[in-house]
Amino acid sequence: MNARVDPNDAIIELAASCRFDPLRWSRVAWDWGVGNLEKHQGPREWQDDINKVIRDHLANPATRYQPLQISVASGHGIGKSAEMGMLSNWAMSCWADARITATANTEGQLRTKTAPEIGKWFRTSLTSHWFDVQATSIKSRDPQHGESWRQDFTPWSEHNTEAFAGLHNEGKIILLLFDEASKIHDKVWEVAEGALTDEDTVIIWIVFGNPTRNSGRFRECFRRFRHRWVQRQIDSRTVPGTNKAYLQRLVDDNGEDSDIVKVRVRGQFPAQSAMQFISETDADKARNVHLRKEQYSFAPVIIGVDPAWTGDDKLEIMLRQGLYSKSLATIARNDNDVEVANLIARLEDEHQADAVFVDAGYGTGIVSAGQVMGRSWRLIWFSGKSVDPGYLNQRAYMWGMKKKWLKAGGAIDPRDEELYQDIIGPETVPRLDGKIQLESKEDMKERGMPSPNKGDALALTFAEPVAKKDRTILGGGKQNQAAVDYDPFQ
Structure with missing residues (x-):
């Protein structure tokens, strides 16, 4: 009589095979074309591109343990939260004792938008039964690893940055996510850089945002510090599922080169932010x-x-x-x-x-x-x-x-x-x-x-x-x- 096959074994084997490949994981870990994903046959092209950058970085032993920093500036509605959800689930599912920290421009944004959206991708993934999804964290259900295998949604303060100073996970993986990065204080960026020092550790830092300000650290990812970052600027009109009629109305009303179109549509930084004195x-x-x-x-x-x-x-x-x-x-x-x-x-x-x-x-x-x-x-x-x-x-x-x-x-x-x-x-x-x-x-x-x-x-x-x-x-x-x-x- 054949021994009973544990279906979890096949999932574990699949996750192990995707350890260095978030692109493949994003294709197989969700039921694309079914239910809430009925209108989607897979990740969007720009999401595939980010996943390929990570895959290629990890596939090369010479770069694998070098920090990978990716900055994505975009117009509205491109699916930034979905990409954060897929990447978070990949890291938590394919790496034992993964450590992930996500933050956003405000605590309200983090609690009401970023965290729920990432949690939704965990609840619908192939490994949904592996994790306990809460409002402020996502933890492994393994009682021996619940505190070491986790994702935390951490609000920031320029006067209290200790939560970012302690982000270390030597020999494993660290994933650091910034949502609406234009308005995250520069001090938080500086402290977060301290998490990039662990040896023999996979370290991935990805920042997303609408380019609302042409000063600050998010802006400098595309200018002064561009040599440190893989940059992407994404026009909302090139992404399936965005409201093309509304976006065109913004262009018609304000002009292709206006700051409002640059920020909300083209994913480009404004020539002059609203309160900036000299452009x-x-x-x-x-x-x-x-x-x-x-x-x-x-x-x-x-x-x-x-x-x-x-x-x-x-x-x-x-x-x-x-x-x-x-x-x-x-x-x-x-x-x-x-x-x-x-x-x-x-x-x-x-x-x-x-x-x-x-x-x-x-x-x-x-x-x-x-x-x-x-x-x-x-x-x-x-x-x-x-x-x-x-x-x-x-x-x-x-x-x-x-x-x-x-x-x-x-x-x-x-x-x-x-x-x-x-x-x-x-x-x-x-x-x-x-x-x-x-x-x-x-x-x-x-x-x-x-x-x-x-x-x-x-x-x-x-x-x-x-x-x-x-x-x-x-x-x-x-x-x-x-x-x-x-x-x-x-």
């Missing part, structure tokens, strides 16, 4: 401006100094002459005012500057040291009253002048990524009186952005009108300081 378009244009010396040499030379505020900030010194600009110095925070003043004095003489403006917040000691040296540097209070009533304060006014300068053809060094990020980083603060107000450096840090010290240093060069000095040497070795009027926007 990426203007900053990109400034990177591509090439000036001949005669186009700016007649203008006054102005130096802006923004001292470091906190230990991780840097002191920045920028020069502007007409439409030309460049960074003169970047140094770590230095509380020795005399030493900093000597540096500024040397740069002032070297570039024959006509004016030096210093942020008064932390620059009073520097300017006092300069006065001892006979220098006439100007302290600028960012919170001071603006000469233009359309701006709340002096800082907003200076940034407003810098914005006009960029639009008028101002040039920045295309190699200076830090200045570029500083320029596009600050957002405005809504006000009932209509005055333009920029968010503070503290507020920028709260949303994970660095303090824009270099951007502020350049803005300082617009603090006050500057007259170009006639430096013709007269008898007795003295210089004629006669002023020559100059309009930077002429």
Whole structure:
């Protein structure tokens, strides 16, 4: 008499064969074309593509234990949650003691959308009886592995990132999923990177989102850190099952190149997010401006100094002459005012500057040291009253002048990524009186952005009108300081 065959044995054998192949698992673990999947004969093309990237990465022993990072920016309705569900079920089904952490832009999104959608794919999979699906976690039903073989839905906080710091699973598999990644705080990204250090471990980090902001870590997956990430930008119109009539209406109403179509339809980052003060378009244009010396040499030379505020900030010194600009110095925070003043004095003489403006917040000691040296540097209070009533304060006014300068053809060094990020980083603060107000450096840090010290240093060069000095040497070795009027926007 034949021994009774346990149907679980066949599932275990299948799962073992798909250990390095989420593409195959996604095809066989669900009843495509039946029930809730009646209208679907298999994963969508873009989902197959992601699964192939993972399969090929794992199939190669040389790359298998190197972290794989995938970023997917898309329009609406492409099936991001479904892909997260299939991948989660593959990792939990095909790997013993798999560890998965999923988070989203808000706890509400995580609890009401991300977790239920992933749970649905577990409940309908071939291995549904293997797992206990709850609102905050999915665990193996094996009593000896319930705590080590699990997926957790973890809300984040920039003030409490310990849940991501402890994500380790040496010798096995880690899957880290970010949903609506544009609005996940940069500090969470930084801590999550600590999970990429285990040796001989399969580590897969996948981030999904609509590209609503053109700053922050999700944006940088496609720009500054693109060498670390496999990137995909998916147009909703190319995906089966999306509402093509609605998407076309968005295009007809707003235009193919509008920001709303870029974000909601094309999966591209906006030229300017809703609250962003200076657009990426203007900053990109400034990177591509090439000036001949005669186009700016007649203008006054102005130096802006923004001292470091906190230990991780840097002191920045920028020069502007007409439409030309460049960074003169970047140094770590230095509380020795005399030493900093000597540096500024040397740069002032070297570039024959006509004016030096210093942020008064932390620059009073520097300017006092300069006065001892006979220098006439100007302290600028960012919170001071603006000469233009359309701006709340002096800082907003200076940034407003810098914005006009960029639009008028101002040039920045295309190699200076830090200045570029500083320029596009600050957002405005809504006000009932209509005055333009920029968010503070503290507020920028709260949303994970660095303090824009270099951007502020350049803005300082617009603090006050500057007259170009006639430096013709007269008898007795003295210089004629006669002023020559100059309009930077002429």
